[in-house]
Amino acid sequence: MGDPSEALDRPIPHRTVICIGDVHGFFTKLHNLWTNLETLIGPIPFSRALVIFLGDYCDRGPDTRRVLDFLSSLPSAYPDQSHVFLCGNHDFAFAAFVSALPPPPPPSPPSFVATWAEYEANSEREGWFSGEGHEGMHVQGRRWGGSMGGRWNPKKGMAYKGSIYDAGPTFESYGVPHGSPDLVKAVPETHKKFLSDLVWVHEEEDVWINSAAGMQCCRLIAVHAGLDKSKGVEEQLRILRARDTSLPKVGVLSGRVNVWDIPKELQSSEKPTILVSGHHGKLHIDGLRLIIDEGGGLEDLPVAAIILPSMKIVRDIDNFGADS
16 A cells, blocks of 8 residues: 555645636537536536626527426436536526525515616616516516517617517527516426525635736625625625615626626725626726626627636537547
8 A cells, every 4th residue: 555645745636616607598509618617627527616606697599488497307317516506687687587586685675666766767768668577576687577669779789689678588598578468477386496595696716817927715705796896895894795686786796898898896805806796898807807708698609618727718610629
C-alpha cells in the first residue's frame, strides 16, 4: 500500500460550477448546450457539478413549455448534481400572471393591487391585461399578459411578440392565444411550482476561478441582472433572500446600467466576490463580473454558459464531437 500522507499532498480538484445564461423559450438551444457541457466536462464531473441557471426561461422563443419540462426534470435525472434556478424578470411576470408568485410578506395585503399605482400611467400604452383574474394581479403580470398591438421594438429590431415582455410565444407553447386567461388552467401545476420556487439570489462560498491573478477562492453571488451600485449590498441581499413580491418592480432582476458593475463595497471586501448574471443580452467578462446572456432571446444568437474554475465559454452552437 502507498503512503497515506501522499494523498494529502495531492491537490483537491475544484468543484465544477456551471452558469447558464438566459434560455428564453429556446428548447433546442438549451438541449444542445446541455449536451455540449456534458461532452466537454466529462460525465462524472458533470454529474456532480453545481449548475446555476441565471433566469429568463420563458418568452421570445417558441418552446417555453418544453424548457420548463426539461428544467423541472433535472433534479431526478441528475440526482448528484446541485441545481439553482434563479428568477428572471420575465419569469417573475409569468408567475404573476398564473398566480404562482409567493405572497407578499406581512404586513403587506395579500392582493397585489398596490403594485399598480407606480406604473399606471403606462397602462394604456402597454395595453395592460384586464381580463378575467386581473383584479388582484401583480402589475408585472398585467404588463406580461398585455398587448403592444404589434408595435415595433427598436431595441430588439423587431415587432413586440404580444406584450412588452414578448410573452406571445409562451402563451402559444401552452396551446392558448396571447392574452388568454385560459393560460392559468393550461400551465401544469409542476410548472407553477417551478415558477413559485425560483430563488432571487444564490450565494456560494469557496468557488474557485482561474483569474488574471491565478487561481482564486471566491464568494459567488448570482442574481439575474446584478446588484445596484448605489445601494447597500446587504440590504439588497436581504430583499432578494426574502423574495419581497410587494415591490412593483425588482430592480436587481430588471435593471440595466445601475447593476452592470460590481458594487465597490464588494470590490473592497476581504474575500474576492464573483458577481454573475444574465439578463443584459451580452457576454461580458470583466475580472470577477460575469454577464452570461449572449443570445438575449434572439433566434439567431446562441445560448451560452461559463464553466468555473476554467472560465471556459460554451455555446449551443459548439460542436465538440466534430472531427478537427
